[in-house]
Amino acid sequence: MIQIYNVFKSYQKDSAALEGISVKIPKGDFVYITGPSGAGKSTLLKLLYGAEKPNRGQILVNGQNITRMRSARIPILRRCLGIVFQDFKLLTRRTVFENVSFPLEIQGRKRYEISKKVYQALKTVGLEHKLNRRPLELSGGEQQRVAIARALVVEPLVLIADEPTGNLDPQVTLEIMELFKGANARGSTVLIATHDREMIRRFPRRVISLDGGRLVGDRTPETFSVPRG
Amino acid sequence: MFGSLIYAARRSVRNMRQSPFLCGAAVGTVAVSLSILALFAILALNVQELTRHWSEEIQVTVYMDVPPQEEALGEWIEKIEGYPEVEKVSYVSRGEAFDRFRERLSEDADLLEGLEPDILPASLGIGLKENFRNRAGAETLIEKLRENPSFSDFRYGQEWLERFETFADMLQMIVTVLGGFLLFATLFIVSNTIKLTLYARREELEVMALVGGTPLFIKTPFLLEGALQGTLGGLMALAGAFVFFELFLLEGLAALPFFSGLYGIIFLPGSHQLLLVLSGTTLGLFGSFISLRKFVRI
Ligand SMILES: Nc1ncnc2c1ncn2[C@@H]1O[C@H](COP(=O)(O)OP(=O)(O)O)[C@@H](O)[C@H]1O
Ligand SMILES: [Mg+2]
Numbered sequence: 001m002i003q004i005y006n007v008f009k010s011y012q013k014d015s016a017a018l019e020g021i022s023v024k025i026p027k028g029d030f031v032y033i034t035g036p037s038g039a040g041k042s043t044l045l046k047l048l049y050g051a052e053k054p055n056r057g058q059i060l061v062n063g064q065n066i067t068r069m070r071s072a073r074i075p076i077l078r079r080c081l082g083i084v085f086q087d088f089k090l091l092t093r094r095t096v097f098e099n100v101s102f103p104l105e106i107q108g109r110k111r112y113e114i115s116k117k118v119y120q121a122l123k124t125v126g127l128e129h130k131l132n133r134r135p136l137e138l139s140g141g142e143q144q145r146v147a148i149a150r151a152l153v154v155e156p157l158v159l160i161a162d163e164p165t166g167n168l169d170p171q172v173t174l175e176i177m178e179l180f181k182g183a184n185a186r187g188s189t190v191l192i193a194t195h196d197r198e199m200i201r202r203f204p205r206r207v208i209s210l211d212g213g214r215l216v217g218d219r220t221p222e223t224f225s226v227p228r229g
Numbered sequence: 230m231f232g233s234l235i236y237a238a239r240r241s242v243r244n245m246r247q248s249p250f251l252c253g254a255a256v257g258t259v260a261v262s263l264s265i266l267a268l269f270a271i272l273a274l275n276v277q278e279l280t281r282h283w284s285e286e287i288q289v290t291v292y293m294d295v296p297p298q299e300e301a302l303g304e305w306i307e308k309i310e311g312y313p314e315v316e317k318v319s320y321v322s323r324g325e326a327f328d329r330f331r332e333r334l335s336e337d338a339d340l341l342e343g344l345e346p347d348i349l350p351a352s353l354g355i356g357l358k359e360n361f362r363n364r365a366g367a368e369t370l371i372e373k374l375r376e377n378p379s380f381s382d383f384r385y386g387q388e389w390l391e392r393f394e395t396f397a398d399m400l401q402m403i404v405t406v407l408g409g410f411l412l413f414a415t416l417f418i419v420s421n422t423i424k425l426t427l428y429a430r431r432e433e434l435e436v437m438a439l440v441g442g443t444p445l446f447i448k449t450p451f452l453l454e455g456a457l458q459g460t461l462g463g464l465m466a467l468a469g470a471f472v473f474f475e476l477f478l479l480e481g482l483a484a485l486p487f488f489s490g491l492y493g494i495i496f497l498p499g500s501h502q503l504l505l506v507l508s509g510t511t512l513g514l515f516g517s518f519i520s521l522r523k524f525v526r527i
Contacts, residue, residue, distance in 0.1 A: 051439070072443070079441035089436050093247055103440040108233055150440070 001027040001158060001189045002048065007057030009043055009213075017043040018054070019213045025191070027157075030184045032200050033193045035210035041193035042086065044210070045160050048191070049081055050074040062157055079107055082151030082188065084161035088143050090135040090150075096122065097131040100149045107154070121153040125179060141172035148179050159188045165196055177203050233446065241454035244430070251426040252458060258422045259462025259509050260469060262415035267470035267497065267505055268478070269411060273404045274501075275482060275494055280397050284362040287390060289370055291353040292382040296323060305377065309353070314361040314370045319354045323347050350381075364390050412508075420516035423455055427517075427524045434524050447525050452517050459513020463506035470505075471496065 002025040009018040018040045025031055033041045046052040047059055050066055059066050066077060090099050100121055104114045122128040125145035135143050144164060151159055159180065165173040177199065184190045194200070200207060209217035245252040297305070306318045321329070327346035334340065357366055367385040374380055427434065437447045474496050482494045497505065 049439070075438070075441045075443045075446075077441075078439065081441075083439060085439075089432065089439065091433055091436060102436065105236070106437060106440055106442040106446060108236070154440075 001025055001029070001062060002191075003058075003060040004044075004047075005058045007047065007054045007059060009040075009047060009052065009054045016213045018047075018210075021057070021210075021213075021215050023208060023215065023218070025189060027189055028184070028187065030180075030190045030205040031192070032205060032207045033191065033210065034195060034197075034200065034207055035216070036195060038212075039210040040213040041195075041210060042162055043213075045162055045191065045193055048158075048160060049078055049083055079103070079154065080157045082154055082156030082159045082183075084144075084147050084151045084159070084164050086162040086166065088135075088147040090143060090146055092134060092136050095132050095134055096127060096138070096146050099135065099146055100131075100153055103150060103154050117153050118149075121149040124152060124182070125149045126175075141168050141175070144168060144172075144176060145179070148176065152179075152183055155186070156183075156188050159183050159190045161190075161192045163194055163196075164192060165194065165199055170198070173199060174202075234449070237446075237449040237453055240450040241457065244450065244454055245458075248426065248429060251429055252454075255419070255422045255426055255455075255458045255513070256462045256465065258418050259415075259459050259512055260465035262411075262418055263463055263466030263505060263509055263512075264469040264473070266408070266411050266415060266508075267466055268473060269408065270501060270505075271470065271474060271478060271495075271497060272482075273408070274497065276400055276404075278495060280393075280400065281359075283393065284359070287357060287362040287367070287385065289355040289357070289367050289374075290384045291355065291374055291380045292350045292384070293352065293379055294350060294381045295379065296351045297379060301379075305379075306353070309355060309374070312370060312373060314357055314366050316356040316358045318356075321352045321354060323349055323351050326350070326352065363394060416512060416516065419459070419512045420519050423513070423516045424520040424523070427451065427520050431524055438525065444525055448517075448521050451521055452514060455513035455515075455517025456510050457513070459509040459511065459516070460506060461509070462513065463509020466509065467502055467505050 002023070004021055004023045007018055007021045008016060010016040021040075021044065033044060035041055043052065047054055048061060048066075050069070054067055057067070061077060062080060064073075064077065066074075069077065091102070094102075097118055101114050101118045104117060109117075119128060119131070122131055125148055127142060127145055127149065130138065130142070135146060138146065148161075148164070151161070161180065164180075165176055168176065173196070180190050180192065181203070204221045206221060207217065207219050208215065209219075302320060306320065309315055309318050324346050326349040327341075330349060331341055355370070357370070360366070361370070364385075364387070367390070371383045371385070374383060434447060438444075479494050
């Protein structure tokens with residue numbers, strides 16, 4: 001599903017955010033990207049959805065080389081991705097329903113289809129009773145769930161989440177993780193950037209570790225879950 | 230395609246409802262800027278009308294020392310009327326010239342008591358076509374008239390015409406410069422107001438791009454909105470200018486001695502009115518377009 005070959009990215013001269021990253025993520029995988037703050041996790045995700053361009057290297061998503069893609073094709077790429085942003089990026093003046101329907105509207109779907117899917121997505125995250133609220137009237141955990149519903153509503157090939165449990169309490173984290181597992185079970189490839197060790201411990205999956213822009217580890221669940229000592 | 234246009238229209242209406250203040254500001258800016266432009270145009274139009282009116286006075290007068298034979302006169306008139314510069318030719322005989330002179334003196338007419346009517350020469354008054362009502366036109370005509378030895382003197386109010394032409398040229402320049410400046414300032418103000426409305430929606434623009442909106446798709450509602458606001462502003466400017474015209478200009482301008490020669494102060498003709506409203510549309514559309522380039526990046 002995702003192939004990354006020897007990718008370099010630097011925002012400024014002589015300070016690289018990513019140095020020589022190569023990773024393959026097969027279809028249906030569930031992957032954590034971890035590492036300390038500033039390791040380059042967010043940057044890697046941004047490269048995947050075309051918000052940044054790499055200085056060197058190739059990136060293939062769903063068989064398409066996005067580093068060579070004309071910028072007019074980028075929107076088409078994004079339509080098969082579901083992205084949960086670190087700062088949610090919900091529209092504060094729109095209702096929950098309008099926020100979640102946004103990606104479908106943009107794809108020009110029929111109204112009745114939009115209503116049905118949005119309701120379904122909100123039900124999945126347990127917010128169908130709050131569809132007329134506005135994001136700022138919701139708790140942090142609820143806002144996160146709206147953001148996830150917006151990512152899920154397009155039934156994405158790849159679900160990308162940047163620090164999805166950043167400021168949430170453990171109980172809410174648990175609920176959120178269930179949502180990602182559900183999406184993965186329905187066929188989405190899931191990519192989560194996090195520095196939350198606790199989360200990785202409770203839901204062991206493949207872990208790709210970055211540090212200072214370099215790949216420093218890539219462990220599959222079997223080796224990871226083996227108790228040490 | 231049609232469906233997405235309807236969708237875009239629905240969205241722009243919703244946008245405007247959601248931020249009525251910004252929408253009002255954009256409409257208001259267009260309305261105010263364009264009414265100033267409209268009032269300026271009315272002024273320019275009337276001054277132009279005035280100069281056109283004045284230029285009707287321009288004519289070449291040919292004096293003849295010896296009163297012409299009727300037959301020869303008919304031939305000359307026919308020949309002169311054949312010249313491309315000439316609109317009409319009228320003959321003033323000695324008697325008529327004397328009568329006119331007396332009329333003009335009115336109360337002092339008794340000064341002429343005892344004088345023979347042949348003290349004044351007979352003349353031909355030659356009216357020029359509109360395109361030739363200037364010094365160059367008069368001069369070329371006079372060159373041709375000189376061929377006839379019976380014509381002894383030619384007059385066309387050289388000095389007056391010179392001053393008039395300088396005035397008309399200056400007016401033309403002021404109108405062009407000021408009008409251009411106003412139009413430019415309007416575009417600047419309008420595009421900045423629209424930039425403000427886009428700035429308020431920047432998160433929406435960003436999210437639209439991030440969830441896969443194509444630039445055209447993202448921009449269309451805003452372009453429609455700009456065009457709609459511009460048109461609305463243009464219509465309001467037209468209405469505003471008309472009210473101002475009826476209330477103040479109509480009597481105010483007519484009261485100025487400068488305009489006293491005019492039959493009436495005129496409002497913008499239909500074509501100009503349409504142009505004004507369309508300028509609103511264009512301003513809104515173009516203002517949105519240049520502002521959007523800053524905000525929509527994929
Ligand atoms: N927009 C940007 N402009 C300049 N530098 C940036 C930008 N985004 C990230 N960086 C730098 O790139 C490095 C990696 O950042 P990031 O990918 O956000 O790390 P992480 O998400 O792992 O915390 C950091 O050193 C950060 O300062
Ligand atoms: Mg980050």
